[in-house]
Amino acid sequence: MDTDIPDRLIDWFRQHGRDLPWRHSRDPYAILVAEVMLQQTQVDRVVPRYLAFLDAWPDVAALAATPTAEIIRFWSGLGYNRRAVNLQRAAQWVIAECGGAFPRDVASLRRLPGVGAYTAGAIACFAFEADVAFADTNIRRVLERQWLGGGAAGRDATIQQLAERVVPPGRGWWWNQAIMELGALVCTARAPACQRCPIAASCADYAQRRAAPPLIGLGGAPQRIAERRSTPFAGSRRYYRGRVLELLRAAPPGAPVAYAILAQQLAGAASAAPTDPDWLRQLVADLARDGLLVADDAGARLP
């Protein structure tokens, strides 16, 4: 690849990158908290919650020792509530299996609950400044456009190999922050701002689109052949899982909420609330399997 791409991208990042709180930290615990919160959740929505979380649980020992219910209550509004449970389980793993010392390599980090390929790489890189390669949705998009082009969607293995090839030795932290930031601010999913892109001159996709501009206003080929049917969120299974947890969060700590009460409250939450008690039981059982609540004959409560 062009040898000056890292310089151009990192220079751009130094000038235009956002001042995000986790970029000031090399504490693997803080990085873990940030990366888990950022899983499918926008940066702007995470920032205040990240600061509040570290204020409540400043280190891995504090998080490991706290009642799980408190973490689930804190997680309200962030979504994907299993992340809260897994985050504490990861902290407990570090305390119990690692003597409180965070794993430093990707393979060991990968063993932590809720830590997948991306998050393991991100911790190794952003906390320990290892020159490792990984790809979130931003990095993947930049890699595909810059080096594949043509709107190609690379396979996971292809993207990983590409990412490994382009990490500049000794500058992994800056490179990965920079390429991710480019994807978030310039090389966006919709309407990429190629005029502001520091590496547009070497971009395969940019070159191809300039050679063959997409047809506009001529009834051109539809962008998307197969349409995914998106079911409405309200009334979905996810919706009621979230509603049940919100009800348990509002209940007095330690006090179970009876199933009849849950059913009644859910019925008031939406017009099409399911009335089948077996359906509610199954929903609660699945939440219990995820570690998000404890269920018995008396009802359900946070763990």
Next chain:
DNA sequence: AACTCGGGGCA
């Protein structure tokens, strides 16, 4: 490979 898992923001 395809689902499931929240919730909010935005054109």
Next chain:
DNA sequence: TGCCCAGAGTT
């Protein structure tokens, strides 16, 4: 409304 968002775990 549909798409997107610093993904991970299960089947």
